[in-house]
Amino acid sequence: MCYKGSIAAEERRIEDRISRNFKKKVQYTPSYNINAFANPKLYIVAQDEPDVIKEGVWGLVPNWKKDDSQGFLSGKQYTNNARGEDLYETKSFKDHVINERCWILFDGFFEPHYYSSKIQQAYFCYIPDGKSVLDRGILTIAGIYSKIHDDYYVSLVTTEANNFFAEIHNKQKRMPLVLDPRLQEEWILKDQSKSVISDLVKKGFISDEFRAHPVSNQLYKGSNDESTIQPVEPFQSTSLFNPSLRV
Secondary structure, rough: OOEEEEEEOHHHHHHHHHEEEEOOOOOOOOOOEEHHHHOOEEEEOOOOOOOOEEEEEEEEOOOHHHHHHHHHOOOOOOOOOEEEEHHHOOOOOOOOOOEEEEEEEEEEEEEEEEEEOOOEEEEEEEEEEOOOOOEEEEEEEEEEEEEEEOOEEEEEEEOOOOOHHHHOOOOOOEEEEEEOOOOOHHOOHHHHHHOHHHHHHHOOOOOOOEEEEOOHHHHHHHHHHHHHHOOOOOOOOOOOOOOOOOO
């Protein structure tokens, strides 16, 4: 699953990458540590207005809880992630997958790697766009949303991990559905059939090379600057990983 992400690129770079501008009145705030369980602000491109970048809240509020969105989010019924394989069957998501899909904009995300049942370490995962971890590509991650008045509440879509992410997220073996740029527009087109969406879940993951490296556990203490994503030594030696993993 995916509960922590990063979007710290310059505003203009984000806009250039996805050929959309931030909507007026949206105040972009870079962050190296976006924590899903705090129901933070995300930047999204939503199906109902696909030409601009908007704000959303991380945590979808299903239709039957629209009258008590804050009560729902403050409980333990987490909707931060949505299993792509089950979108049309899951009660919380099936009403939203038809015409309430979106992109979630990150430039990296964190996944836990388990050395044992009791020892884990977060790995920062990103697509390089330069010589260092500070130069990262912009990711368009599949999402679905609910809309209450003018507010968007978002779930990040996950899918079965490929070989690369199965080694990192080696317990649950899931990964965010990072959309291939050639297919990303398909995700937010209106009136897509179930077969098209299901096919995107299965085959729509980006083909670009990912890298990953272990980071400090200060991540879990709220660290939110460049040091949050910088590589550190793994907690334990392992044959699975080099200092910087590649696909």
